[in-house]
Amino acid sequence: NAGVTQTPKFRVLKTGQSMTLLCAQDMNHEYMYWYRQDPGMGLRLIHYSVGEGTTAKGEVPDGYNVSRLKKQNFLLGLESAAPSQTSVYFCASSYPSGSGAYNEQFFGPGTRLTVL
Amino acid sequence: AQSVTQLGSHVSVSEGALVLLRCNYSSSVPPYLFWYVQYPNQGLQLLLKYTSAATLVKGINGFEAEFKKSETSFHLTKPSAHMSDAAEYFCAVRNYGGSQGNLIFGKGTKLSVKP
Numbered sequence: 054n055a056g057v058t059q060t061p062k063f064r065v066l067k068t069g070q071s072m073t074l075l076c077a078q079d080m081n082h083e084y085m086y087w088y089r090q091d092p093g094m095g096l097r098l099i100h101y102s103v104g105e106g107t108t109a110k111g112e113v114p115d116g117y118n119v120s121r122l123k124k125q126n127f128l129l130g131l132e133s134a135a136p137s138q139t140s141v142y143f144c145a146s147s148y149p150s151g152s153g154a155y156n157e158q159f160f161g162p163g164t165r166l167t168v169l
Numbered sequence: 170a171q172s173v174t175q176l177g178s179h180v181s182v183s184e185g186a187l188v189l190l191r192c193n194y195s196s197s198v199p200p201y202l203f204w205y206v207q208y209p210n211q212g213l214q215l216l217l218k219y220t221s222a223a224t225l226v227k228g229i230n231g232f233e234a235e236f237k238k239s240e241t242s243f244h245l246t247k248p249s250a251h252m253s254d255a256a257e258y259f260c261a262v263r264n265y266g267g268s269q270g271n272l273i274f275g276k277g278t279k280l281s282v283k284p
Contacts, residue, residue: 093277
């Protein structure tokens with residue numbers, strides 16, 4: 054049971070380049086999330102998904118797109134990277150609504166992205 | 170809307186001293202509250218959570234937190250700090266708005282432990 058995994062762990066991009074971050078979970082969770090972490094800002098929600106084939110915007114969605122084609126995977130895309138997107142990105146997942154364990158989120162190890 | 174405020178971005182204690190990390194929340198409904206710990210260059214690990222079952226919540230590594238509705242607080246404590254407790258700690262509340270169920274995080278408190 055690997056939990057939540059993220060690839061890659063590190064990436065350096067040049068302004069204008071594109072990339073996709075992959076999140077995978079093996080806990081059969083319905084809900085998945087992408088957060089970004091910046092110094093002194095805590096974690097902020099970028100996009101989220103409440104099930105396969107569904108996605109929605111969070112607090113800071115601009116410049117990002119997501120897809121959830123399979124229940125276990127949640128992809129975060131940057132079409133044209135900007136220096137302001139330099140951050141640490143965390144994926145998380147949780148049990149379905151109504152479950153007693155619904156409230157807890159499980160986090161991946163993070164992806165450190167630098168945009169030059 | 171829910172929110173959390175962590176008082177103090179940096180806290181320094183001596184090894185063996187009491188650890189107290191402060192978190193106040195704002196919520197119009199009974200909140201679900203969490204403390205997460207992040208060690209350097211690692212992901213977030215759940216320390217403990219409050220889901221209304223008991224006001225005093227015990228977590229891993231000797232940490233505990235007490236939910237005080239009258240003070241809208243959920244402070245994290247540990248009686249005796251250890252060097253390995255040096256990390257960043259995040260308080261979070263579950264977002265009831267909409268269907269997303271995401272966590273709303275405080276800005277974090279970095280704990281330093283002096284020998």
